[in-house]
Amino acid sequence: MNNSNVTQKMLEIGRKRPSLQYVKTSLLAGTGGGLAILVLALLEGWLSSPFLMAPFGASCVILFALPDSPLAQPRNVIGGHLISSLVGLTISSCVGVHVWSLALAVGLSIAFMQWTRTIHPPAGADPLLIMMTGAPWTYLLFPVGLGAVVLVLAAWTYHRTQGNQYPKHWFTS
Numbered sequence: 001m002n003n004s005n006v007t008q009k010m011l012e013i014g015r016k017r018p019s020l021q022y023v024k025t026s027l028l029a030g031t032g033g034g035l036a037i038l039v040l041a042l043l044e045g046w047l048s049s050p051f052l053m054a055p056f057g058a059s060c061v062i063l064f065a066l067p068d069s070p071l072a073q074p075r076n077v078i079g080g081h082l083i084s085s086l087v088g089l090t091i092s093s094c095v096g097v098h099v100w101s102l103a104l105a106v107g108l109s110i111a112f113m114q115w116t117r118t119i120h121p122p123a124g125a126d127p128l129l130i131m132m133t134g135a136p137w138t139y140l141l142f143p144v145g146l147g148a149v150v151l152v153l154a155a156w157t158y159h160r161t162q163g164n165q166y167p168k169h170w171f172t173s
Helices: 003-015 020-047 055-065 074-095 099-115 121-133 137-161
Strands: none
Touching: 020 055, 020 137, 055 074, 055 121, 055 137, 074 099, 074 121, 074 137, 099 121
16 A cells, blocks of 8 residues: 555544544543542642642543553552652752753653553653652652542542443552
8 A cells, every 4th residue: 555545544534433432432531530630629729738730631541541551550650650759859859950860860760660560651751840840758748649549549430430440450560
């Protein structure tokens, strides 16, 4: 198949109308992610402690649109965020924030997540967020640790109400 045929085929696929079931599934995933962020925002207001951080929005994509993925399992979500944040806080404390230390922190986060089998792509942003904002060590607890736990519990609750099994496993790999 030549390039023009491939392009034509891609255009045809793009023009197909999504099935009603696909639209429903998409809207439900979006609703779940939105509700999870709402819960974090409400907790933040009620408890006057931070519960939100930008990478949690990306975590919601995986938790609600791809709940069967290994990347969506509690070990990965919680562990990935904690490990990457710990790396960011450690590098920032030890050597400060520099172009090279930002790169080092992300690289080490990836390596440690892979080594511990807790890969969660949104967590790769945690060291950058922490280092660029000068987050304190308490950030590891609020919002990272407790926020990640709340997200997993929100996903568990949400998927149970939809009749889906989530998670596939809690803390095993």
